[in-house]
Amino acid sequence: AQSVTQLDSQVPVFEEAPVELRCNYSSSVSVYLFWYVQYPNQGLQLLLKYLSGSTLVESINGFEAEFNKSQTSFHLRKPSVHISDTAEYFCAVKETSYDKVIFGPGTSLSVIP
């Protein structure tokens, strides 16, 4: 069965510092991988996704994630965070042959001025 692990439940980081939010998954088949973001008092929205091809994917607001098949990881990174990046970040996995999306427990990113 699929599962998603996000080891860090809370990540405080100073503004303009780099950040990495870790995500590991377990699955015996091919998967698609997603990062969703939930800003305070808002709904979940897609941040970026890996479907195929290049293992490095980017979002429009400077985040990137790299799919590492051997380590079954999909860590999210940003070289310089802003106050507006404060949010809950969820990693998710979907088997390529089945639509059910499984989410990790989430990581709360707090950017400190």
Added chain:
Amino acid sequence: GAGVSQSPSNKVTEKGKDVELRCDPISGHTALYWYRQSLGQGLEFLIYFQGNSAPDKSGLPSDRFSAERTGGSVSTLTIQRTQQEDSAVYLCASSLEVARAEAFFGQGTRLTVV
């Protein structure tokens, strides 16, 4: 509609009462999901509808929980004999019936059982 719509946005109910939560997916989206978000618990998968196939109910926590989807569109999640531990935000999402498709989420229904 333009997005996934959920109603009500907030619901306060007394312990033991039944509640119904509604989800209107994006038009044309044949896949529909229900998740539960509890404080500090992340998103818990509840149930998944895909087109005309039998729903995947593997995430429903007890037989007090049920869901249906009428006409392949609107879905209703019903919780019978509510308990305090049912208090959470219930999220609905929909997507195209394509494995690569992303899920679009509604704003959720915040359920409080008192």
